[in-house]
Amino acid sequence: MREPRRDIWVVIGALMLSLLLAALDQTIVSTALPTIVREFGGLDHLSWVVTAYLLASTVSTPLWGKLGDQYGRKPLFQAAIVIFLIGSALCGLAQDMTGLIAFRALQGLGGGGLIVLAMAIVGDVVPPRERGRYQGYFGGVFAVASVVGPLAGGLFVDHLSWRWVFYVNLPIGVAALIAVAVTLPAKPDRTRHVIDYLGAVLLTVAVGCLVLVTTWGGTVYAWTSPPVLVLALTAVVFAALFLAAESRAAEPILPLRLFRLPVVAVTSAMGFVVGFAMLGGLAYLPLFLQVVHGVSATLSGVYLLPMMAGLLATSITTGRLISRTGHYRRFPIAGMAIMTVAMLLLRTLDETTSMWLVGTYFFVLGFGIGLVMQVLVIAVQNVVDYKDLGVATSAATFFRSIGGSFGVSVFGSIFAGELASRGGNTAGPHAYAESISAIFTWAAPVAFAGFLLSLFLREVPLRTTTGATATEFTPHPDCADSSQAEIERALTLLMRRDPCARDLYADLARRAGYDFSAGTAWVLCRVAREGHVSRRTLAERAGVAVDRGTPYTQPLVDRGLIERSGDNLTITTTGRRAARRLVGIRRAALARHLDGWNPDSNPELTALLTRLAAETVGDDTGATIL
Numbered sequence: 001m002r003e004p005r006r007d008i009w010v011v012i013g014a015l016m017l018s019l020l021l022a023a024l025d026q027t028i029v030s031t032a033l034p035t036i037v038r039e040f041g042g043l044d045h046l047s048w049v050v051t052a053y054l055l056a057s058t059v060s061t062p063l064w065g066k067l068g069d070q071y072g073r074k075p076l077f078q079a080a081i082v083i084f085l086i087g088s089a090l091c092g093l094a095q096d097m098t099g100l101i102a103f104r105a106l107q108g109l110g111g112g113g114l115i116v117l118a119m120a121i122v123g124d125v126v127p128p129r130e131r132g133r134y135q136g137y138f139g140g141v142f143a144v145a146s147v148v149g150p151l152a153g154g155l156f157v158d159h160l161s162w163r164w165v166f167y168v169n170l171p172i173g174v175a176a177l178i179a180v181a182v183t184l185p186a187k188p189d190r191t192r193h194v195i196d197y198l199g200a201v202l203l204t205v206a207v208g209c210l211v212l213v214t215t216w217g218g219t220v221y222a223w224t225s226p227p228v229l230v231l232a233l234t235a236v237v238f239a240a241l242f243l244a245a246e247s248r249a250a251e252p253i254l255p256l257r258l259f260r261l262p263v264v265a266v267t268s269a270m271g272f273v274v275g276f277a278m279l280g281g282l283a284y285l286p287l288f289l290q291v292v293h294g295v296s297a298t299l300s301g302v303y304l305l306p307m308m309a310g311l312l313a314t315s316i317t318t319g320r321l322i323s324r325t326g327h328y329r330r331f332p333i334a335g336m337a338i339m340t341v342a343m344l345l346l347r348t349l350d351e352t353t354s355m356w357l358v359g360t361y362f363f364v365l366g367f368g369i370g371l372v373m374q375v376l377v378i379a380v381q382n383v384v385d386y387k388d389l390g391v392a393t394s395a396a397t398f399f400r401s402i403g404g405s406f407g408v409s410v411f412g413s414i415f416a417g418e419l420a421s422r423g424g425n426t427a428g429p430h431a432y433a434e435s436i437s438a439i440f441t442w443a444a445p446v447a448f449a450g451f452l453l454s455l456f457l458r459e460v461p462l463r464t465t466t467g468a469t470a471t472e473f474t475p476h477p478d479c480a481d482s483s484q485a486e487i488e489r490a491l492t493l494l495m496r497r498d499p500c501a502r503d504l505y506a507d508l509a510r511r512a513g514y515d516f517s518a519g520t521a522w523v524l525c526r527v528a529r530e531g532h533v534s535r536r537t538l539a540e541r542a543g544v545a546v547d548r549g550t551p552y553t554q555p556l557v558d559r560g561l562i563e564r565s566g567d568n569l570t571i572t573t574t575g576r577r578a579a580r581r582l583v584g585i586r587r588a589a590l591a592r593h594l595d596g597w598n599p600d601s602n603p604e605l606t607a608l609l610t611r612l613a614a615e616t617v618g619d620d621t622g623a624t625i626l
Helices: 006-027 030-040 043-071 073-093 097-125 128-159 169-183 197-216 226-248 256-260 262-282 285-292 297-302 305-325 330-346 355-370 373-383 386-420 429-454 468-472 484-496 501-512 518-530 535-542 546-558 573-593 603-616 620-625
Strands: 532-534 562-565 568-571
Touching (some): 006 097, 006 128, 006 169, 030 128, 030 285, 043 097, 043 197, 043 386, 073 097, 073 169, 097 386, 128 297, 128 305, 197 226, 197 386, 226 256, 262 330, 262 373, 262 429, 285 297, 305 355, 305 373, 373 386, 386 429, 501 573, 518 532, 518 535, 518 546, 518 562, 518 568, 535 546, 546 562, 568 573, 573 603
Antiparallel strands (some): 532 568
16 A cells, blocks of 8 residues: 555644544543532532533534535634633633533534544545544544543642643644644635524434433433423424424435435444443543542543553554455444443442453453444445535534433433432442442443444445545536636646656556556657657756666657657657557546546536646656656
């Protein structure tokens, strides 16, 4: 496989830095929760510090994805970073639990945009077949955040203040904002679109009510109490209204037609289960370490290192294997099976469990998670049209996030109920251990449900193109992007993504069946373009001495493809046919980039593609290879 281009790595680096913000904030707060509760009180509201963030990021995810599809992802991505930083600053300044929860929701609003837009931007610049390796590095970001977050949170709590778990986002966020501004390309033109505000509001109300049901049911209110029943009924009504609105919306934030694709339907269900079991369970691991085993906040982060090691190893390795083989189905199946085993192991933890055994169980959990998380995004992005890339990515993220919101809420209710039955806040470590064990008792069958779902995941061959240009070639009736100049700009941009000139000409010659060097292939195309040219002129274009060009021209003379008369080189009829063959291969290679585009229905674009292929084979940029 060809090494990734430097410009791709620059973009990926900026995205990873930005994604670190959102990933870090999902984990760094966990070690600070006991300290926050001691300062503000309200143990029964502890889960809401996590849930508020997850809920806001969840309900905003589809809107971020759709707006990115409509108006370009760079400005939306920058806005998400700014909102996230404002929320972080306000969280650090919070004076009570209510304010902290509200500001966490604001953070989540920005965090939702960071995650989904980062994933979608990868889809803009990398084809699905190669996307695995990059998504694997993103999985590594989550792995690092899963441990660095609690570790950093513990250090801040022990040596500074819990408020620094939020303030630390500010310098990282500013660096990410600068990196994104410098590295990410912007969409040059703005197109008029219809924003589905109604769908966004209906979805927010429906999801919010459902989370309140799972949070308050069985703890604050009885499951059959009027508040819980009213919330449940409201959630059902607004969910039905949302489905009706999306079926009629001009540009729905969550197009229902996507779920007719089996891969999208299965991965969405799996994403919900993964979020439910993973995020719901992980939120209570630092609490187990601090209260049951009596370790400090800092050490609780250290003890989570094995989980990061497992997640990091499988996430990166899985991504590389997917890129190399083109197969992805086996990984989530294995991952969900391992996650199920990990949950069963974690339910056995108590105050007598040795720390090395705890670390082993954490490693198994991370190993399973790393096999699943990023693969679901790759599978979804591979089966949708480019115009739906952002909204499809947001759908995958949405269901994982909503699963996490439900998981934290449901497991929080289970934990609070179990702890209350064992003495409440005054209970000892044994009671906390049993209460947390109950969480994983429920998480195990949830993970197993995900394993069963993974068996229904179809494997669709991974595309080798991004599909970006194909979408740019589908004119919108009211859009200036349909102009000839815009189409030519898009094609030119596509050709810039091609390999260096030496690789290009060597590949063209090989595909045409010639044993030419790259330089000889360029000379043939150059002479064919001009009909006849002097050796001196060719040498001047390449910036080399005339004699240095002889090894490249002589093979063409020997085969009768060009004639040499003194200092002049002239193309022969046979040589012109050979040059046309190279141009035709170049055109076919460009056409393969336009995945899903039908040339027969776009004669103007066909002619433009042919012209650009001819103009760029034998042009001055290839002279540098002599």
